[in-house]
Amino acid sequence: MALYTRQAFFHALDFQMYDKIFAEYIFTISHGNFEMAGSASSSIKKILKHMEMGKAFIRRVCIACYEVEMNMVIHSIGGKIRLEILPNGVTIIAEDFGPGIPDIEKALKDGFSTASKEIISKGFGAGRGFSNIKLNSDRFNINSQVGKGTRLELLFIFRKE
Helix, strand or coil: CCCCCHHHHHHCCCCCCCCCCCEEEEEEECCCCCCCCCHHHHHHHHHHHHCCCCHHHHHHHHHHHHHHHHHHHHHCCCEEEEEEEECCEEEEEEEECCCCCCCHHHHCCCCCCCCCHHHHHCCCCCCCHHHHHHHHCCEEEEEEECCCEEEEEEEEECCCC
16 A cells, blocks of 8 residues: 655645645544444534535545544544545544554455454444445555554545535
């Protein structure tokens, strides 16, 4: 998986004004807090609805964001999800603290999961998280360091519905 600088991440798509952020929202994610799991995704949905963005666009962003959020709740010791509203789309930037991902290529394979039996018994850990994130985002970038944490950058471009 190629890693990009922020500028290259957007430039590769000829994404104009990638450095202009109209609004920014930050959500704190806690490890193991299943009661609050999904609240960042729900808040992002409300923000995007309030901004009158299209239903299909909101659905793509929220599916990917929920998967990111659940990975953070299950696997990290906490982190932050940042929503940036841009002129031509939105970015989700997620940074967590924790074990990191030792083999990113393996983790990105559909069906791969390191979830415990307890997590699987709760209905999570099917190994579809990264597949859903990649499927719903227009651009996907991941960087992880074992023992430090993981950073995901997702870009969603506005399209006519």
